[in-house]
Structure formats: C-alpha cells, structure tokens
Amino acid sequence: MTNVERHAYDVVVVGAGGAGLRAAIEARERGMRTAVICKSLFGKAHTVMAEGGIAASMGNANEHDNWQVHFRDTMRGGKFLNHWRMAELHAKEAPDRVWELETWGALFDRTADGRISQRNFGGHEYPRLAHVGDRTGLELIRTLQQKIVSLQQEDHAETGDYEARLKVFQECTVTRILKDRDRVAGVFGYVRESGRLFVIDAPAVVLATGGIGKSFKVTSNSWEYTGDGHALALLAGAPLINMEFIQFHPTGMVWPPSVKGILVTESVRGDGGVLRNSEGERFMFGYVPDVFKEKYAQSEEEADGWYTDPDTHRRPPELLPRDEVARAINSEVKAGRGTPHGGVFLDVSTRLSAEEIKRRLPSMHHQFKELADVDITAEAMEVGPTCHYMMGGVDVEPDTAAARGVPGLFAAGEVAGGMHGSNRLGGNSLSDLLVFGRRAGLFAAEYAAGLGPDSRASATAEQVDAAAAEVLRPFGAAEGAGTGSGGDGSGAAAENPYTLHQELQQVMNDLVGIIRRGPEMEQAMERLTGLRERSRQVGVEGHRQFNPGWHLAMDLRNMLLVSECVARAALERTESRGGHTRDDHPDMDRLWRKVNLVCELAAEPPAEDAGAPAVTLRRRPMDPIRPDLLALFERDELLKYLTDEELDA
Amino acid sequence: MSSYTAHFKVWRGDADGGGLQDFQVEVNDGEVVLDIIHRLQATQASDLAVRWNCKAGKCGSCSAEVNGHPRLMCMTRMSVFRRDETVTVTPMRTFPVIRDLVTDVSFNYTKAREVPAFVPPKGVAAGEYRMAQQDVERSQEFRKCIECFLCQNTCHVVRDHEENKEAFAGPRFLMRIAELDMHPLDAAEETGLNRAASAQEDHGLGYCNITKCCTDVCPENIHITDNALIPLKERAVDRKYDPLVWLGSKIRRRGQ
Known part of the structure; x- marks a missing residue:
C-alpha cells in the first residue's frame, strides 16, 4: 500500500x-x-x-417578527422550491444560534436598549439581520x-x-x-x-x-x-x-478589471442605497414581478417614505430578492443604459451622511477607496451581477x-x-x-x-492506492508527455491547469451564466466534455511542496464535475425560477415547482469513451408541504406557486 | 486601457535557501501586486507559491513585503509604483520560509492558544446579553483584525530577535487581551484572572516600547498602540501599584 x-x-x-x-x-x-x-x-x-x-427573527428591531414571518420570506425568496422542513428548522433555530455566539464572545452592533441591532435586507419583511458593520x-x-x-x-x-x-x-x-x-x-x-x-x-x-x-x-x-x-x-x-x-449577486464591483466580481454588500441597499441607470432613472420600479406586486412601492416617494415609516409605506424595489435585482441590472446594461464600465450606479451618498456611511459600511468605503479610487460618501459606485x-x-x-x-x-x-x-x-x-x-x-x-x-471499518489498501495514484498523476503527465525537450512522443503535450481553468470559467460564464438558452447550454455540454478529456492530460511542473499548479490540477476535477451537473440540470429545467433564468422559457411554471432534479455519478465510463456523461440526471417529486406551514400563506399567494390540485389535496 | 511591462523581483526558495528571481511581466490598469503574482503563476512560474483567498483585503492571507514594506498584496495597487520601478516581493521576514512567498506562521496560532478565552458572565442566559453600543465599540475596533500577522511580522521585538518569541505574544495577541479586558461582559476577573496583569506577566507586554510600527502596517487601520497596548500598559501598571487609581480610571472611561 x-x-x-x-x-x-x-x-x-x-x-x-x-x-x-x-x-x-x-x-x-x-x-x-x-x-x-x-x-x-x-x-x-x-x-x-x-x-x-x-438573519434571525429575534424581533429586536420590529417586535412583529417571528419564525413564521421568516419562514414565509424564505419560501418566497426561494420561489417555494425550498425544502419546507429545512426552512422551518432554520427560521425556528436561527435566533438561538445567534444568541449563542454572544456567549462565546461575539460583539454585534447594538440597539438603543442594548440588544442586538438588526438591519433591513432584500426579501425580509422586517429588519432582521444581526450585524457588525459590514464585516459580519x-x-x-x-x-x-x-x-x-x-x-x-x-x-x-x-x-x-x-x-x-x-x-x-x-x-x-x-x-x-x-x-x-x-x-x-x-x-x-x-x-x-x-x-x-x-x-x-x-x-x-x-x-x-x-x-x-x-x-x-x-x-x-x-x-x-x-x-x-x-x-x-x-x-x-x-x-x-x-x-x-x-445566485448571481446583483452588486459586484465592475471596475477595475482586476476586482471585477468582488462583492458589494446588499447592506448598501438595505441602508438606503438606490440603483440608477446611465439616464439617471431609478429603474427597479419597472422590474417588480407579479408575485411581489403588492409588497413593493410603486413610486420613489413611497419607497423613500419606507425608510422612516415602514408601517404605512411599502418597501423600495431595490430590496427585492437578489435574483430579481440581478436580472434587472443585466437587462438595463443590455438595453444600452449601463455605465461606462458595463454596470449600473449604486448610490448611498445621497441618503446617508459621510460619517454614517463610514460607520455602517466601513469596509465598502475602504474597498472602493483603495481599489477603485471611488469615494462612496460622495459618489456612486458602479456595480453589476457576479456569481455568488x-x-x-x-x-x-x-x-x-x-x-x-x-x-x-x-x-x-x-x-x-x-x-x-x-x-x-x-x-x-x-x-x-x-x-x-x-x-x-x-x-x-x-x-x-x-x-x-x-x-468501525477502515478503507481497503486498494482504495487508498487508487486515491494516491489519482493525486500524483499530474506529475507523471508532465514527465510522460514531455513539457520540455525530453518528451517520449507517447501522447499530446501536457495541459496547463491554469489554461484549462480559464477556459472552463469562460464557458460557464458565457454559456451557463445569468441568462441561459437551450442551444448555448448544449454547446456548453460539448465544451465541458472536451475540457474533461483534456484534463486527463493535465501536467504540473516542480515538486509537491506547496505547488499551486498541482493544487489547481486537483481542484479542476471537482469544478468540471460540478459544472457538468449545473449545465445538465439547467438544460433540463425548461422554466425560469430564482437563480435559473431561461431566455427561451421565461415564465415560472407551477408544474416544475413539484420537481427536484437529482444529479448522480454515472457508472464509470470506459476509458476510451471519454465523451460519455460523468453525471446522470433524474426527476424526483418534491415532498408535499405540511398543511400547517401552508396555512401561514394566503391561498391567493399560494396559487402563484402551487397547482390547484396541490392546494385542494 | 493601457498596459505595460514591469520588472519584478520575486524571492523564490525554501527553508534551505533561495534568492530573488527576475521577471518581465504585463501590468494592466487597476491591477494590484497579487494580480501580477497570479499572472506569473499562470504564464511563467506555475509552481510559484503564494497564499491568498479573498483578494479584497478581508481575509489577511496574502501578506508579504513589497519593496521592503509589509503589505497585503491584494491591497497594493500597481499605480503606486513608477512604471520603470523594479517591484521586489519577498516573504514576511519574521516567520520561517516554507516556500517562495509562503511562510510558517504557526507562531501566531501558538500564541492565540495561550490567551485565555472569553469568560461568559454567570447568571446571564443567552439572549439576555445587554450592552451599549459605545461600550462594545472599543473591543469592536480590535475585532476588525483580519489576522494578516503583518504587525507580528513588523514588531522589532521579534523581527530580528528569535529569542524573544517564547516570551512575547506580539501586538496581535496583546491586542486580543486588551479586547477581552475591555469586553463589557467578560467575567475573567471573577475567576481570578486579571487580564492586564497577565498581559504584563505572562505575555510579554513589557517588551513593547510603543514605537507604533504595528499600527503603521495595519491594513485595517486599527490603532493597536494607542487604543490597545498603551491602555493595557496603563491598567497593568495601575493595578500593580494602586487599585483605587484603576477603579477611578474605569469609572472615568465609562462616563465618556
């Protein structure tokens, strides 16, 4: 062994x-x-x-909050595809898990009466997020x-x-x-x-x-x-x-290129930041979907009133769930109303004083100042969607x-x-x-x-040997395929793991990204198969001590497998829901809500048939939602998500 | 967008030795030193060892010395250098090299274990903690620490004095003691632990002669010396000589 x-x-x-x-x-x-x-x-x-x-419904900022409200928000956010039991346990237990952190020494920001402060966030009906500035x-x-x-x-x-x-x-x-x-x-x-x-x-x-x-x-x-x-x-x-x-987070940095994608916290919007396009229009009002129409403000005036008087005003549409905001930003940029660097403007400087911004959003202030020469207390940020x-x-x-x-x-x-x-x-x-x-x-x-x-049993020597051989293969590939002059001519040149990784990232970004189309995903599947084949020839230079090229070669196997799952499942689901948007199937379909797509490893394909899929896909019905949990919603709302038969069952 | 070719010198080697290696490498608008190191990995030196994670100054992994200055590579913009300036990147000097820019920082994890943990107050249930914002803010400043260990690397008590490492916790962990000492609900005192005295007696606070090098290199701009170490020294001294002075200063601080 x-x-x-x-x-x-x-x-x-x-x-x-x-x-x-x-x-x-x-x-x-x-x-x-x-x-x-x-x-x-x-x-x-x-x-x-x-x-x-x-997020935990401790009710420190609004006493009406409780686990049922949190549960409802979570199910709405997930467009009812959540496993209801997990959402229930999560909503019920979150407050205890937060309080427990205090007994271990955590220091959250406080309310005036000394309890844990809670802030607004997208999709949450009440201020619910325990936080420490923006470094929670x-x-x-x-x-x-x-x-x-x-x-x-x-x-x-x-x-x-x-x-x-x-x-x-x-x-x-x-x-x-x-x-x-x-x-x-x-x-x-x-x-x-x-x-x-x-x-x-x-x-x-x-x-x-x-x-x-x-x-x-x-x-x-x-x-x-x-x-x-x-x-x-x-x-x-x-x-x-x-x-x-x-989930593509709606607000990642878009400039400079080296920081493209780095997160800009949703707290910016929770604390009053607004989104505008290059024409200065606060565009989110045009993107409130039907399922959320009753819950979000229709005018800037109403939205602005919510910050001081949430009981008689509806929430600003900037605080829609992330999938909605990300798609909206994507559409604005595509329609030619983007910023010079291909994003939209996110501005909190007109809502809060410079001092307040530095107190509530210190790391955003620091990040933009240091990396993009932007002072967010005085000017807008440029942001766009990022895989999150x-x-x-x-x-x-x-x-x-x-x-x-x-x-x-x-x-x-x-x-x-x-x-x-x-x-x-x-x-x-x-x-x-x-x-x-x-x-x-x-x-x-x-x-x-x-x-x-x-x-208790331990793994067999054969398993350990196979695992070791898999890990060490990239060194053999480099020697065998001859990256230098001493190649034995037995096969293709060793593949560079960095190159393969960059190609994979490009494929997933372009073909299985925020907006998806059937033919593009079919193309992605082909490209992924090709990359998987080439990844068998991945080779690394140097020795085993702290060798990042080797580490990446190992991680590639995982990224390729997972990417295939993503592409395969995304191609199969012919509807748009949450973090899955099909340009060719733009509507949400209640029949699809009842279905989970399950990915499993295919039987080991024979070595010569590298084109065979690594994963297989099957459909599985969702567990019916427990009646007492369903009773937390109005029937009218449920009808947007569940079929009539499910509701009458 | 404009790009140019920069001259880099990067230290390469391991525990047995090494030296600076020269590279000519492309630089684009808005890039940071870590981007350039990554470009070297992808195009010229696939096995160049470097630690990094978040690339946004939040995790404290990519600490190194850039032209001799202890810095996070992800927060060091290339625009701070002249285009014809050679940029030299070397590993943190205080810790043993593992390979290239990666050092053995286990010293810090050893020291972290030696600082007694937060002691929860007796009789206060989870959910019943009440603290005023102004009281938590002092410790919160220290909890901004991302453990990049640049302060530990810079502190002259250990930078060129291996022999002091045994007795000296370093600015990061002396600050941790100050943080717990200032925590509004820490109950260490009730267990017989005087944190300030212990900082002096067990963790080498006396070695610090407040040259503020740690504060200068802190990427989080924490006032390590002024807000953590000096108050801790005062309390250690006060407690040693006069309990009434200590009590008085505590009351005065509360009133601020």
Whole structure:
C-alpha cells in the first residue's frame, strides 16, 4: 500500500467556514474526537467575506417578527422550491444560534436598549439581520475560531494536549471520501505545504466545503470555492439536487478589471442605497414581478417614505430578492443604459451622511477607496451581477443533515442543497451555516457514537492506492508527455491547469451564466466534455511542496464535475425560477415547482469513451408541504406557486 | 486601457535557501501586486507559491513585503509604483520560509492558544446579553483584525530577535487581551484572572516600547498602540501599584 500518514478520529469535518466550525464545536461538545480539515489557514475561510449579517427573527428591531414571518420570506425568496422542513428548522433555530455566539464572545452592533441591532435586507419583511458593520462574516468566523481555541484550552487543562479532542488540519485538501462497502470509512487527502498524503479513518464525515463560484469567470468567491464537497459527495455515491440554481449577486464591483466580481454588500441597499441607470432613472420600479406586486412601492416617494415609516409605506424595489435585482441590472446594461464600465450606479451618498456611511459600511468605503479610487460618501459606485452562491448541493435529510444514500456522510452550509430552494435571501446564509452546521455535528456525533468500536471499518489498501495514484498523476503527465525537450512522443503535450481553468470559467460564464438558452447550454455540454478529456492530460511542473499548479490540477476535477451537473440540470429545467433564468422559457411554471432534479455519478465510463456523461440526471417529486406551514400563506399567494390540485389535496 | 511591462523581483526558495528571481511581466490598469503574482503563476512560474483567498483585503492571507514594506498584496495597487520601478516581493521576514512567498506562521496560532478565552458572565442566559453600543465599540475596533500577522511580522521585538518569541505574544495577541479586558461582559476577573496583569506577566507586554510600527502596517487601520497596548500598559501598571487609581480610571472611561 502507498505510504501515507494515517490518523483516526470519530468525526471528520471537511471545511472550516461557519458550517464546518459550528459542526466541529458540536461534535467535540458531544464527546467525539473531532478533526477539521481546511484548504487555507484556520480563520481564512470564505465566511469572512460575508458582509451584511445573520438573519434571525429575534424581533429586536420590529417586535412583529417571528419564525413564521421568516419562514414565509424564505419560501418566497426561494420561489417555494425550498425544502419546507429545512426552512422551518432554520427560521425556528436561527435566533438561538445567534444568541449563542454572544456567549462565546461575539460583539454585534447594538440597539438603543442594548440588544442586538438588526438591519433591513432584500426579501425580509422586517429588519432582521444581526450585524457588525459590514464585516459580519469576520465576526462569525473569529467567534467560532475562538470558541474552538477555548475548547482546546479546556482539553489542554485536562490532558496537557491542546489537540486531544479537537484538531485543525490546516492547509490540507481532501480528494476522496473513503468507504467500507456502502458506509463512510474516512477521507484521503494531501498536505498542501509538504505534498504528503494522508488518510483519516473515521466513521462520520461532515462536508462543509462551501460553493462552486470558481467555475465562473466573474465571481465574488475565493479560490477555495471549487465545488470540492459537491464532487466528493457525488464520487462517494451521494446525489446532488437543485444544481441549476446559482445566485448571481446583483452588486459586484465592475471596475477595475482586476476586482471585477468582488462583492458589494446588499447592506448598501438595505441602508438606503438606490440603483440608477446611465439616464439617471431609478429603474427597479419597472422590474417588480407579479408575485411581489403588492409588497413593493410603486413610486420613489413611497419607497423613500419606507425608510422612516415602514408601517404605512411599502418597501423600495431595490430590496427585492437578489435574483430579481440581478436580472434587472443585466437587462438595463443590455438595453444600452449601463455605465461606462458595463454596470449600473449604486448610490448611498445621497441618503446617508459621510460619517454614517463610514460607520455602517466601513469596509465598502475602504474597498472602493483603495481599489477603485471611488469615494462612496460622495459618489456612486458602479456595480453589476457576479456569481455568488450555489443553492444546489448534497441531497440531505432535513433534520439530520445526513446525505441520502451514504451512511456516515453529512453536509451543511452552501454544499448542502434544499434549504434555499431556487434562490437564497441575503442573510440566510450565515444563519444556515450555524443552524445546519450544529445539526450536522450533532447527528454525525450520534451516528459515530452509535457504532461500536468493533463495527468501525477502515478503507481497503486498494482504495487508498487508487486515491494516491489519482493525486500524483499530474506529475507523471508532465514527465510522460514531455513539457520540455525530453518528451517520449507517447501522447499530446501536457495541459496547463491554469489554461484549462480559464477556459472552463469562460464557458460557464458565457454559456451557463445569468441568462441561459437551450442551444448555448448544449454547446456548453460539448465544451465541458472536451475540457474533461483534456484534463486527463493535465501536467504540473516542480515538486509537491506547496505547488499551486498541482493544487489547481486537483481542484479542476471537482469544478468540471460540478459544472457538468449545473449545465445538465439547467438544460433540463425548461422554466425560469430564482437563480435559473431561461431566455427561451421565461415564465415560472407551477408544474416544475413539484420537481427536484437529482444529479448522480454515472457508472464509470470506459476509458476510451471519454465523451460519455460523468453525471446522470433524474426527476424526483418534491415532498408535499405540511398543511400547517401552508396555512401561514394566503391561498391567493399560494396559487402563484402551487397547482390547484396541490392546494385542494 | 493601457498596459505595460514591469520588472519584478520575486524571492523564490525554501527553508534551505533561495534568492530573488527576475521577471518581465504585463501590468494592466487597476491591477494590484497579487494580480501580477497570479499572472506569473499562470504564464511563467506555475509552481510559484503564494497564499491568498479573498483578494479584497478581508481575509489577511496574502501578506508579504513589497519593496521592503509589509503589505497585503491584494491591497497594493500597481499605480503606486513608477512604471520603470523594479517591484521586489519577498516573504514576511519574521516567520520561517516554507516556500517562495509562503511562510510558517504557526507562531501566531501558538500564541492565540495561550490567551485565555472569553469568560461568559454567570447568571446571564443567552439572549439576555445587554450592552451599549459605545461600550462594545472599543473591543469592536480590535475585532476588525483580519489576522494578516503583518504587525507580528513588523514588531522589532521579534523581527530580528528569535529569542524573544517564547516570551512575547506580539501586538496581535496583546491586542486580543486588551479586547477581552475591555469586553463589557467578560467575567475573567471573577475567576481570578486579571487580564492586564497577565498581559504584563505572562505575555510579554513589557517588551513593547510603543514605537507604533504595528499600527503603521495595519491594513485595517486599527490603532493597536494607542487604543490597545498603551491602555493595557496603563491598567497593568495601575493595578500593580494602586487599585483605587484603576477603579477611578474605569469609572472615568465609562462616563465618556
């Protein structure tokens, strides 16, 4: 068997963002020896990029708020494709998860009477987002990180070893879930710093790896977002759902080119920022869809009144759910009413004083000043849509976060599907991480504890050997194919991973982007197949020690698999809903609401048939929504989403 | 859009040694140093090692020294250099090199573990925490820290004095102690832990002679020296010599 480092834990958590750390805390508090594995340094996960806040119906800013209202907003935001049970658990448990952070040292902004302040956000009926200026994600990650350190301090006091029960393996990449027959047996991966290979034997694995944005050219996501958990789950035999739904955040920076896609927080609009086109028109009034007509202001006067008197005014249309705003901006630019750099104007300088902007939106102020020479206290920002969030993910049991079909595998956060339906509301991500991170940790711990030590198995030597060969192949490709003069002429030249990645990003951006068309997606499928074939020849230079070319070569496998899921599902769904907009099928169809598209790994295609699909797709009916939850809505509203038969059943 | 070719010198090597390597590389409008490093990876040196994540100054991963100045590469605009100026990028000097621009920053994680955690107040349930905005703001300033470790890298107590690393937590973690000391509800005192005294006795606060180098390099513009370290020193000294002075200063601060 290949020479690998070998460790054993009760629970392994892959990913150290909000969901992963919350899962790890829970598993450790339930007495499990827990390992956390992350690609970056501890505390650098993508969660730090979250800006606006954590949605939780604490009712601090408006006493009418409660979990039912939050549940309704979440279902509306997701166009009723959400798994209702997840949306229910999320709405009910979010306040406790936020308050718990305070007991671990978090310092949120306060209301006048000393409670946690809550701000407005798109799609939320009441001010609901707990926040710290516009750096809420940093507060979340740091609080969880510091809670982990405090647990390690407890363990140190008791055992003399900080890592006795909870260890963070930082800068490590997991490339395979290992199995014993149908059950999880551990993970295989490599240490980025040294290139050493390792196995962790564990009966329970929690995936908390985040999203897939790096498959797109214009994205707010960091390099880590390469769909690792999505691909790991698929390869382990778990299905993915809702993969056609990708959120394009309406406001990313558009200039300069090097920062194109970097997020501009929705708080700018929540705190009064307005969108205008190049003609100075506040265009969002023209883009309120029928399903939201009653809830949004029809005139600038009414919208402006809402900021001071929300009880007698309707909300400004800038605060529609993100999918609506992103499409509107896209249409304005396409119609020739864009800014010089191909965006629209977002202006908060006319609403708030310079001092107030610096207090409420400090990192936006800093980001624009430093990177774009724009002073947002005095002038408008230029913004446009950017690939931001993956609604789709591992098909999980709503209560336990257990992946269907693979005992011992759990998933939480962005890598899990179902919670957000076809579109996520701003602020619902951080609360999702905490609610389902905790549940995944809890049920992974219960599962591991329930297996006696005798019934634990470790992966076979063959599996480990195969995983090792897969990881090391790019070095062989470079030697075999001869990137220099010493090629043996046995095959094509080694492919450069950076080149393949750039081509993939271009394909996804152009052909499976914010507005989709059937023929373009068919073309995308072909291009993806070609890229997948070429990726087998990917080669890297240098050695295994901290080699980013090699790391990217590994991540490419995941991005290609996930991209195929996205393209395949998007081609299949012939309607427009949430984060999936079909130019050739522009309407929402109530029949499609009843259907989840499920992606699964195809049987291993024979080596010579590289053109065969890597994933297969099937339709699955949605679980009917529980009657007491349906009763929270007016029938008139439900008729926009549900069929008559569903309502009369 | 105008582009030009810049001359870069990038340190390449590992624990066994290395040196500056020359590159001619394209630069476009609006780019930052990290963009150029990425272009080198994609076109000339695929195995050039560098840490980065958010590319927006929020995660603190891409710390390095640019023309000798400790900086985040993602927040260093190319427009601050003349077009004919050589841009030299080297790894942070205080930490051992792993490879190229990547250093072993485990010193910081070790120090983080040595600072006792937040102690929640007894008898206050989750959801019952009440704090005034003006009281949380002092600690909030320190919680803006993105842990880029540039202050740790710059601080002369450890920059050229390996022997001080054992005893000295560094500005980032002394600031963490100040943050907890100023937290309105931290109950460490009730457990017998005097954070300010402990900063002095256990974490090397006395080594700091307030030259403000840490403050100068902080990409978050946190006033580490003025708002964290000096008040912490005052409290450590006050507590040591006169509990009434300490009490008085605490009351005065509250009133501000």
